[in-house]
Amino acid sequence: MNFKLRLWRQANGNAKGNFQEVEAQGVSPDMSFLEMLDEVNNDFLREGKDAVAFESDCREGICGTCSLVINGLPHGPDRGTTACQLYMRKFKDGQTITVEPWRAKAFPVIKDLAVDRAAFDEIISVGGFISVKTGSAPDANGLPVPKRDADSAMDAAACIGCGACVAACPNASAMLFVAAKVSHLGHLPQGQPERQRRVVRMVSKMDELGFGNCSNRNECEAACPKEISVEHIARMNRDYGVSALLGTDRDRSEAGA
Amino acid sequence: MILDAKIPPGAIDKKWTDYRFNMKVVNPANKRKHKIIVVGTGLAGASAAASLAELGYNVHAFTFHDSPRRAHSIAAQGGINATKDYPNDGDSVRRLFYDTVKGGDFRAREANVHRLAEISNQIIDHCTALGVPFAREYGGLLDNRSFGGAQVSRTFYARGQTGQQLLLGAYQSLMRQVGAGQVKLHTRLEMLDLVTVDGVARGVIFRNLVTGELERHEADAVILATGGYGRAFYLSTNAAGSNVTAAWRAHKRGALFANPCFTQIHPTCVPVAGEHQSKLTLMSESLRNDGRVWVPRKAGDTRSPDQIPEAERRYFLEEKYPSFGNLVPRDVASRNAKQMCDEGLGVGESGLSVYLDFHDAIERVGEGKIREKYGNLFHMYEKITDENPYQVPMRIYPAVHYTMGGLWVDYNLMSTIPGLHVLGEANFSDHGANRLGASALMQGLADGYFIISQTIGNYLVSNALPKITTEHAAFADAERSVKARLDKLLGAKGGTPPAEFHKRLGKILWDDCGMARNEEGLKHALEEIPKIREEFWRGVSVTGSGQDFNLALEEAGRVADFLEFGELMALDALTRRESCGGHFREESQTSENEALRDDENFCHVAAWEHQGKNIASSALHKEPLTFENVHLTQRSYK
Ligand SMILES: Cc1cc2nc3c(=O)[nH]c(=O)nc-3n(C[C@H](O)[C@H](O)[C@H](O)COP(=O)(O)OP(=O)(O)OC[C@H]3O[C@@H](n4cnc5c(N)ncnc54)[C@H](O)[C@@H]3O)c2cc1C
Ligand code: FES
Numbered sequence: 001m002n003f004k005l006r007l008w009r010q011a012n013g014n015a016k017g018n019f020q021e022v023e024a025q026g027v028s029p030d031m032s033f034l035e036m037l038d039e040v041n042n043d044f045l046r047e048g049k050d051a052v053a054f055e056s057d058c059r060e061g062i063c064g065t066c067s068l069v070i071n072g073l074p075h076g077p078d079r080g081t082t083a084c085q086l087y088m089r090k091f092k093d094g095q096t097i098t099v100e101p102w103r104a105k106a107f108p109v110i111k112d113l114a115v116d117r118a119a120f121d122e123i124i125s126v127g128g129f130i131s132v133k134t135g136s137a138p139d140a141n142g143l144p145v146p147k148r149d150a151d152s153a154m155d156a157a158a159c160i161g162c163g164a165c166v167a168a169c170p171n172a173s174a175m176l177f178v179a180a181k182v183s184h185l186g187h188l189p190q191g192q193p194e195r196q197r198r199v200v201r202m203v204s205k206m207d208e209l210g211f212g213n214c215s216n217r218n219e220c221e222a223a224c225p226k227e228i229s230v231e232h233i234a235r236m237n238r239d240y241g242v243s244a245l246l247g248t249d250r251d252r253s254e255a256g257a
Numbered sequence: 258m259i260l261d262a263k264i265p266p267g268a269i270d271k272k273w274t275d276y277r278f279n280m281k282v283v284n285p286a287n288k289r290k291h292k293i294i295v296v297g298t299g300l301a302g303a304s305a306a307a308s309l310a311e312l313g314y315n316v317h318a319f320t321f322h323d324s325p326r327r328a329h330s331i332a333a334q335g336g337i338n339a340t341k342d343y344p345n346d347g348d349s350v351r352r353l354f355y356d357t358v359k360g361g362d363f364r365a366r367e368a369n370v371h372r373l374a375e376i377s378n379q380i381i382d383h384c385t386a387l388g389v390p391f392a393r394e395y396g397g398l399l400d401n402r403s404f405g406g407a408q409v410s411r412t413f414y415a416r417g418q419t420g421q422q423l424l425l426g427a428y429q430s431l432m433r434q435v436g437a438g439q440v441k442l443h444t445r446l447e448m449l450d451l452v453t454v455d456g457v458a459r460g461v462i463f464r465n466l467v468t469g470e471l472e473r474h475e476a477d478a479v480i481l482a483t484g485g486y487g488r489a490f491y492l493s494t495n496a497a498g499s500n501v502t503a504a505w506r507a508h509k510r511g512a513l514f515a516n517p518c519f520t521q522i523h524p525t526c527v528p529v530a531g532e533h534q535s536k537l538t539l540m541s542e543s544l545r546n547d548g549r550v551w552v553p554r555k556a557g558d559t560r561s562p563d564q565i566p567e568a569e570r571r572y573f574l575e576e577k578y579p580s581f582g583n584l585v586p587r588d589v590a591s592r593n594a595k596q597m598c599d600e601g602l603g604v605g606e607s608g609l610s611v612y613l614d615f616h617d618a619i620e621r622v623g624e625g626k627i628r629e630k631y632g633n634l635f636h637m638y639e640k641i642t643d644e645n646p647y648q649v650p651m652r653i654y655p656a657v658h659y660t661m662g663g664l665w666v667d668y669n670l671m672s673t674i675p676g677l678h679v680l681g682e683a684n685f686s687d688h689g690a691n692r693l694g695a696s697a698l699m700q701g702l703a704d705g706y707f708i709i710s711q712t713i714g715n716y717l718v719s720n721a722l723p724k725i726t727t728e729h730a731a732f733a734d735a736e737r738s739v740k741a742r743l744d745k746l747l748g749a750k751g752g753t754p755p756a757e758f759h760k761r762l763g764k765i766l767w768d769d770c771g772m773a774r775n776e777e778g779l780k781h782a783l784e785e786i787p788k789i790r791e792e793f794w795r796g797v798s799v800t801g802s803g804q805d806f807n808l809a810l811e812e813a814g815r816v817a818d819f820l821e822f823g824e825l826m827a828l829d830a831l832t833r834r835e836s837c838g839g840h841f842r843e844e845s846q847t848s849e850n851e852a853l854r855d856d857e858n859f860c861h862v863a864a865w866e867h868q869g870k871n872i873a874s875s876a877l878h879k880e881p882l883t884f885e886n887v888h889l890t891q892r893s894y895k
Contacts, residue, residue: 012805030530038535038756041809045754045798051809055323057496059536060637062421063327085640110467111806118444121324125436129429130388134308134706135379137386141343144397154390154415157422161326185388 001027001088005040006098007052013108013116019098020052029089033076034059034066036088037099053112054099061085061225064160067167068113069100074164074223082162082225102163104172106210117163119209120177127201128181130190143189153187156180158226168223171212176220178202179236180228186239196243203240260513260864260880263667264368269886270350273372276668277711281718288313291717294461294476295319296448296503298431299328300424300698301681302482304705307430310439312710317474318431318440321447321466321498321811326428329484329496330701333420334541334634336402336412337384337698339377344401348409350374357696358887360406360586361661361689362838362854364516364862367886368668369687373696376703381413383706387426391415402630403546404694406586406894412695417541417633423698427705446472447811448503449742450735451479451510451677458677459725462735464743466811469804471736473727478676478713481507482705485660485682487520489819489826490771491756491763493657494526494539500815501822504664504683512672513864513878515665515685517822518830521692521839522772523658524550524590527641528610537656538641540613540634542694545583547618547627548651550574550594552611556601562612562650573597573611581894588691588839588852589894591655595772596850598654605652614650655772659697661688661839662829665864665880669712670704673864675720678713680704685862690838746813747803751796755813758793762786762816762823770827775843779831783824783873790820824872825865832877835859847891856889 003024010017027036034056041051057065061082068083070076076086091097099113107115145153157180165176182199185191191198214233221230265276283291291314295306298320306318322328342348353374358365385391385399391413392400401410415422434440445466452460452473460475486501487493508514525540551570558565573593575582583590594611603609619627624647628635635646642652663685670678681701688696765785769778793816801807835855836845845853854860862880 028531028533031533032535035533035535039533042754042756045800045809046752048750048752048798048800050801053806053808057322057327057498058329058332059497060332060538061640062418063329063331063496065323065327080636081640085637087640087643089643114806117323121326121432121435121442121444124429125432129433130386131433132383132386132430133311134304134383134430134710137379137382140341140381140385140391141398143385145393146397147393147395150390150393150397153388154392154422157390157415157425158418160331160421161324184390188388188390190386190388 001029001091001093003027003091003094004096006096007112008100009052009112010109012111017109027088029087031088032059032084033068033070033086033088034084053110053114055114056084059084062160064162067102067115067162069102069167071098074102074167075225080225080227102167104166104211106172106174107163107166119211120161120163122209123174123178123202123205124181126205127194127198130185131194145188149187153184156184156187156228156232159228160226162225164223164225165220166211168219169212170217170219171215173214174206174211175214175233176224176228176230178206179232182236182239183232186235195239196246199236199239200243258866258878260665260878261667262366262880263669264366265668269367269371272368273375280711280715283714283718285313289315291315291478292317292476293478293480293713294474295480295482296461297328297482297484297681297683298325298428299330299482299484299681300420300427300701301705302480303328303424303427303431304702305480305482305680305709306440307427307434308706308710309713310434316434316440317443317476319443319446319448319463321445323444325431325442326425328424329499330424330698331421332496333698334417334539335404335543336414336419336695337380337423338404338411338695339381339413339699340374340411341378341381343399344410346409348411352409353377353411355887356407357687357693358689359892360693361691362852362892363689363856363860363884363889364519364837364882365687365689366882367884372708373687373700373703376707377699379707380699380702384423384426387430389415389422389426402543403584405542405545405584405590406693408581412543414543417631420698423702427702448483449506449739451507452731452735453510453674454725454729454731456511457675457722460727460732462732462739464739467806469802469807471739473732473736475725475727475732477717477722478678480678480680480709481664481683482680483683485663486822487657487660489762489823490657490766491759492529492534492537492767494523494537497536500818502815502818505818505822507664507672507674507677509867510674511867512674512677513665513866514662514825515862515864516662516829517826517865518770518833518840519661519690519838520657521587521659521661522591522655524587524594524655525613525653526656527638528605528607528652528654538637539656539658540638540651540653542587544613544631544634547630548583548613548615549617550583550611550613552597552602552604562614571602578894585894586691586693591772592841592850594655610652610654612650613653615646616650619647659692661686661690661692665862669716670709671712671716676716678709680709690840743803743810746799746810746817749794749797749799749813752798753796755797755799755809755816758789758797759816759819761789762820766823766826770830773841773843774830776831779827782827783831786820786824786827793817793820821872825875828873828875829863829865833859833863851892854891
């Protein structure tokens with residue numbers, strides 16, 4: 001297969017970027033999108049040119065590192081799939097493919113297709129956890145959790161923190177990312193003591209870091225490679241409402257459970 | 258050099274308790290004054306950084322990734338072992354200890370393995386409290402599944418994403434400490450050298466991967482939790498960025514490297530599709546709970562699998578190992594799959610794969626149940642192969658997966674360099690010559706949450722550490738050598754991408770130092786690897802600048818280290834003229850093609866010392882292994 005690629009090139013966060021056109025020839029349909037880019041880069045290196053910067057690690061859809069907007073869609077056209085699990089057989093021979101980085105104020109470009117997502121870590125650091133010191137836990141079966149709740153918690157916890165939700169949102173909101181964590185921990189009895197404090201702190205951090213507001217466009221859910229549902233956002237909004245009403249000092253809330 | 262493992266005296270089940278009673282503890286008020294560097298934020302590193310910070314130490318955590326949550330641990334699928342015995346099937350600390358020593362083919366230290374088994378339950382308690390959403394039964398209690406090498410069901414899991422959930426738990430604890438100001442997190446910083454002062458580990462030289470700047474960091478102790486070296490083979494199930502650099506640099510500064518040839522080839526991976534492939538994908542071992550492994554009885558049978566009647570299928574693991582069946586340990590399963598393919602019974606276009614068939618399980622429990630257990634794995638398989646494993650059997654083949662070898666550590670998890678501690682897959686660990694499934698996550702978290710948090714205090718109190726700053730000459734020296742090497746790489750304009758050299762190395766290691774090894778092949782590898790290394794330095798192409806985000810430079814640096822390390826691996830494999838676990842020397846096998854150990858000559862840990870000249874002249878030191886609690890026997894899984 002042959003493709004015409006339009007790759008976003010940008011020397012660093014302050015530089016102006018532009019598209020570079022390259023031909024990708026002799027591509028096997030069994031190649032992943034990233035393997036196709038590897039070959040493009042190897043050609044650049046053979047020609048003594050600067051390789052295009054793009055990030056990846058696990059290459060199996062779980063680490064959340066890869067972050068490409070492909071033909072306008074975060075992670076490309078295949079639903080429920082990260083760019084690293086997208087295979088060239090999903091494209092038409094001869095097609096033009098445009099590759100861009102995540103674009104969001106809170107995710108500044110580092111170089112070419114690589115962006116800085118440290119803002120996500122910062123949001124987690126203010127409340128995306130359960131405060132337990134090593135050594136202090138009771139027996140794991142001491143606290144039964146209804147299977148339904150455990151399963152819902154797992155659905156939300158499947159988030160890989162890639163940021164596609166932010167890239168897809170016209171407002172660059174991080175609501176789905178934050179809601180997934182709030183919902184994961186909020187579904188479990190262990191997560192109750194900090195439930196209100198968690199949501200308030202995470203949401204205000206998100207606002208502070210320059211992510212936009214949610215206007216219920218649901219683009220995030222469509223782009224999410226783990227198909228995390230916007231229902232978690234509704235749930236988080238309820239938690240947030242309750243917390244705002246009761247103040248965050250109340251230790252435990254049954255509301256919204 | 259005498260390798261003193263510092264194993265505490267006393268009965269095996271009292272050692273860890275007694276050790277903790279006898280060790281020196283740091284006064285709470287003094288902990289803050291001790292700065293500790295933790296390199297690596299995977300399961301081992303993140304759990305260590307979090308628990309040390311909880312104790313009050315001044316922790317600095319480093320990762321080359323953009324976030325701790327990206328560490329390769331995130332990809333672990335199947336589960337984590339513990340001896341809870343919730344299923345009431347007869348599990349105990351003693352049984353996990355026994356299974357692990359036997360599974361490792363008697364090449365691990367008894368005392369370490371016993372401690373690991375003792376701690377295993379605490380890990381499950383802690384992770385559950387942190388909100389790890391382990392699978393549960395309808396009654397609300399935790400569910401278990403079986404894994405290879407064990408006849409009890411002791412594996413806890415979170416769908417097919419156990420590593421992800423455990424890492425997120427550790428990551429969240431780490432971020433809590435970052436938020437509280439107890440840990441300073443440094444992302445996108447790659448360790449390029451260890452700094453020793455008077456033979457003691459006192460700091461690290463890092464390269465900032467975004468700006469290219471070199472940074473010096475000093476500390477009272479350094480912890481490496483930088484993962485395994487399976488990427489030496491190029492094709493493996495490891496993440497693309499996994500590397501040996503940190504461990505290798507520490508080795509060159511004096512840390513002994515133990516059992517580098519002990520690598521694990523996992524039986525159930527998606528087969529290689531072509532030259533372009535950048536990595537292989539694991540299909541979790543847990544699939545062997547429900548999937549049946551088979552090949553056609555007749556060589557060259559090209560019928561589609563559903564056209565092959567039951568009687569003409571060879572369920573080779575079930576037939577050969579009736580009591581363990583499809584759940585034999587990994588080394589045994591891999592070797593048998595290879596043997597089938599060598600005999601021409603392999604399936605698929607290349608003939609290099611065997612079937613893993615879920616037809617019976619789907620009939621028995623329904624597609625929904627199978628989807629619930631393995632949905633993400635089936636999804637992944639379909640993405641890669643374009644085949645639907647609910648309808649046609651998966652095709653699998655062994656692939657490099659895990660490395661049991663690593664930096665040598667004593668019972669305190671300290672390397673031969675005082676102050677340098679090594680955790681997780683990066684140390685030579687508790688798995689001997691073969692790791693059992695679901696035991697790496699257990700070991701990484703045991704090391705990080707529960708062991709290092711105790712043993713490091715003992716080190717800090719027992720040793721007077723003079724105050725130093727990064728102005729010390731040792732830092733300047735190390736930085737100078739790092740810079741010289743980077744400049745050399747940046748000056749390389751040979752026109753060949755680093756990946757090509759990496760692939761060539763990988764092919765040699767796979768052919769000569771893979772699932773089966775022999776003297777001739779290993780000698781061939783030892784001749785070829787130095788040649789590739791030489792060609793690398795003449796022919797590699799590294800474009801771009803040293804002052805910004807330069808992935809080619811990063812990659813070239815890692816490949817250069819693999820090209821040195823690969824030679825040590827082959828040397829170790831050549832020197833160990835016995836088969837054990839995953840190290841199968843063709844010259845040493847039983848009449849049934851099982852690994853035949855030579856306890857008389859090789860019942861030891863092989864620890865290599867760098868000699869500053871070439872790798873071929875590395876010095877071998879042996880730590881003898883004694884078995885007082887598990888009887889040394891020929892492994893059998895019949
Ligand atoms: C696909 C797959 C599935 C697996 N499934 C299971 C399973 O089901 N059960 C099980 O028990 N085990 C499993 N394993 C094995 C297990 O996942 C690993 O052994 C374990 O997670 C390793 O953890 P770690 O913390 O030692 O290292 P890693 O998670 O690899 O972390 C290494 C860390 O070190 C950092 N680092 C490395 N080098 C440098 C450097 N030079 N400078 C700075 N930072 C550096 C990295 O950024 C990273 O943070 C699996 C492995 C694979 C490949
Ligand atoms: S590279 Fe890990 S999710 Fe794509």
